[in-house]
Amino acid sequence: MPSDSYVFEGPADPPAAPRDNNPPLSISELSFALKRTLEDRFGHVRLRGEVSKVNRHASGHVYLTLKDDKSAIDGVVWKGQVRGLGVQPETGLEVIVTGKITSYPARSSYQIVIETMEAAGAGALLAQLERLKARLRDEGLFEPARKRPLPAFPATIGVITSPTGAVVRDILHRIAERWPCRVVVWPCVVQGEAAAAQVAAAVRGFDALPADGPIPRPDVVIVARGGGSVEDLWPFNDETLARTVAAARVPIISAVGHETDTTLIDFVSDRRAPTPTGAAEIATPVLADLRAATAELDRRLARAAGRLVEDRRTALRAAARGLPPRPDELLALPQQRFDLAASRLGAALGRNVAAHERDLLRAAARLTPASARGQLDRGRERLDGLQRRMAAALARVPAREAERLDRTARLLGSLNPDRPLERGFARIHDASGQLVRRAADLAAGDGVRLVFADGSRAAQISDGDPPPPRPRERRPAAPPGRPPDQGQLF
The missing domain is CATH 2.40.50.140 (Nucleic acid-binding proteins)
Structure with a gap:
């Protein structure tokens, strides 16, 4: 490769971003x-x-x-x-x-x-209790008129309380010494959170028992508990328990706490007792007192019966002194009067028959054929006269009705609104067809329609004098005895 050649490469990679130690959260x-x-x-x-x-x-x-x-x-x-x-x-x-x-x-x-x-x-509890008490009072659950009377001689008494406390023993002992009867105890807790629900269930259970079942429904129920603080007695201020007690059919005695303690069911129950023992005394009479009262009533009844018999015996003796010594003498005078009346009865019947026979003969003498024919003739004449008068009255009826009908027809003709038109009058109607009754209802230029006896004409209202009348052409009168010329048809 020559030294002056160049090698072209792609773009260089960007530098890596630094890593974030605090990633954002949603x-x-x-x-x-x-x-x-x-x-x-x-x-x-x-x-x-x-x-x-x-x-x-x-x-x-x-x-x-x-x-x-x-x-x-x-x-x-x-x-x-x-x-x-x-x-x-x-x-x-x-x-x-x-x-x-x-x-x-x-x-x-x-x-x-x-x-x-x-x-x-306690302050908060009492404040809540007062608000609940006011609401139930407004609903009428405290009214004396809705409270049920207690039975005088209960055969079965129901007790709702704790089975282990001294309260149930005091109630049973007091009932046994006053009025021995059947007592049914429904055990439940009477303190704590579950107390209100268990007492309400016991009230509903007693109320649901049949009257003739193996466990009969009590005649009266005692809800009892010993004394305690406001917090201890608070379950008996429960609203559900109070409404259950108010709705029960069985009379209920409230015996919760001491005499100075007051709970909500004291106001909705049928009777409040100061103590559980006092509830037993309220629910039962004293058998010994009843026996003593019954014995006293028996003695008074015996004394009253003895006095009544003695009074009747005295009255009988006093009446006996006014009677004759022999009973036959008591009936002698009435029997004598009876015999006298019986002896007069035959003669009186004969005289009565004779008097009626004389009356019959006098009536038969007056009843002859001639008199009967005379009465028949007079009756026939009277009947003929009545028939003639009736025929004459009936003949006058059509004439009176025709005359009345004629008067009605004349009256109807006089009330006909088109009748005056035949005498030369005319009716004026405005453009809407309404009858014009006053001149003030029309203005100059208003269109009207004049209705005559033989038709109608349109007209217009003007404030000036009317134009002179147009001369009418007179047709020559037809010669007498000659029919008018009818012209030619063709």
């Missing part, structure tokens, strides 16, 4: 990374705050906001967790919640998924 990658970080770091938190902006979605989920004096966080309770909450979220309620922190990538916001919720203190 928005979704960052959002889900933050979501995993929050859920790993704050998988279980416990918060205290005030509930606000409660929104119960149609799907069953509950969306809310928890706040304090400086900050706020959104929260959600999934549908499956709503029923298990210790308290239901309401605006203004201070609660303690547990759950996990997560984020909602669509809005780049974080929230807490609430698993449990409880009231933060």
Whole structure:
């Protein structure tokens, strides 16, 4: 190759770019990374705050906001967790919640998924109770008119309480010494989160028992529990339990806590007892008192019957003193009067027959053929007179009707609007065909139509004097006795 020759090569490769140690993330990658970080770091938190902006979605989920004096966080309770909450979220309620922190990538916001919720203190519990109590009162569940009367002598009493406490023993002992009857105990817990649901199920169970089944439906039910704090008695302030007690068919006595404790079912039950023992006393009479009262009534009945018999005996003795010594003398005078009347009866019947016979003879003497013919003739004459008068009246009817019809025809002719036209009058109609009644309705230049008896003519309104009348050609009168010339047809 000569030394002065050139070799052409392609373009040189560009230098390699330096490697990036911080590659960009997509928005979704960052959002889900933050979501995993929050859920790993704050998988279980416990918060205290005030509930606000409660929104119960149609799907069953509950969306809310928890706040304090400086900050706020959104929260959600999934549908499956709503029923298990210790308290239901309401605006203004201070609660303690547990759950996990997560984020909602669509809005780049974080929230807490609430698993449990409880009231933060007695003040919050009482505030929630007052709001619920006001709502049930407005619905009429506290009205005295809807409360059922308690049975006077119950055959079966139902008791809803804990089977291991002292309350059930006090109730059974008190019932046994006052009114021995059948007692059916429905065991359930009376404290904690499951208490309200179990007590409500027991009320519905007693209410659903058949009256003639192996376990008969109780005549009255006692819901009992010992005393405790507001938190301990809170299950008996549950809204579902209160509505179940209000809807039960069986009368219910509420005996929850001591005399100073008040729960929501005390207002919806049919009777409130100060203590469980007092509920047993309210539900049952005292058998010994009933026996004593029955014995006293028996004694009073015996004394009243004795006085009645003695009064009747005294009255009988007083009446007996007014009677004659022999009973035959009591009937002697009436029997004598009867015999006298019987002896007069035959003669009286004979006189009655004779009097009727004389009346019949006098009537027969007046009833002769001549008198009968005279009455018949007079009746025939009267009938002939009636027929003549009727024929004359019927003959006058067509004449009266014809005269009335003629008057009606003349009246109709006088009311005919075309009748005046035959006497030389004319009707004036405007361009629209309406009848003109006043001169003020027409203006100069208006077209009108004059209607005469034999036809109509068009005319125009003018304000000046009318033109002189056009002379009319008079036709020579036809000679008398000669018919008018009709001309030739061809």
